[in-house]
Amino acid sequence: MTPERFNECLRHIRWTPINIASALQCDLSWIEALEVGNADVPEELAKWLEKLAQMHEANPPPVTYRVNRLP
Known part of the structure; x- marks a missing residue:
C-alpha cells in the first residue's frame, strides 16, 4: 500500500x-x-484498511441527520 492510498483510506474512514x-x-x-x-x-x-475504506465508500452516512439541514 502506498502512502497516498494509506492516507486516502484514512480519509474515507474519517x-x-x-x-x-x-x-x-x-x-x-x-x-x-x-x-x-x-x-x-x-x-x-493494508487489507484491513482497504476493507474499511470500501465499506465507508459504499455506505456514506445518511444526510438526514446533519445539523444544518432544513426540513
Whole structure:
C-alpha cells in the first residue's frame, strides 16, 4: 500500500492519525511514518484498511441527520 492510498483510506474512514493509532494501540510516530512512506504498511493492516475504506465508500452516512439541514 502506498502512502497516498494509506492516507486516502484514512480519509474515507474519517480517521485522523491519532484515531488509527488509538484503534491499533500503537505509537503515533509509526502511523506518521506510514503516512509519509518512511515505513511500509504491513500487508494485514493494508487489507484491513482497504476493507474499511470500501465499506465507508459504499455506505456514506445518511444526510438526514446533519445539523444544518432544513426540513
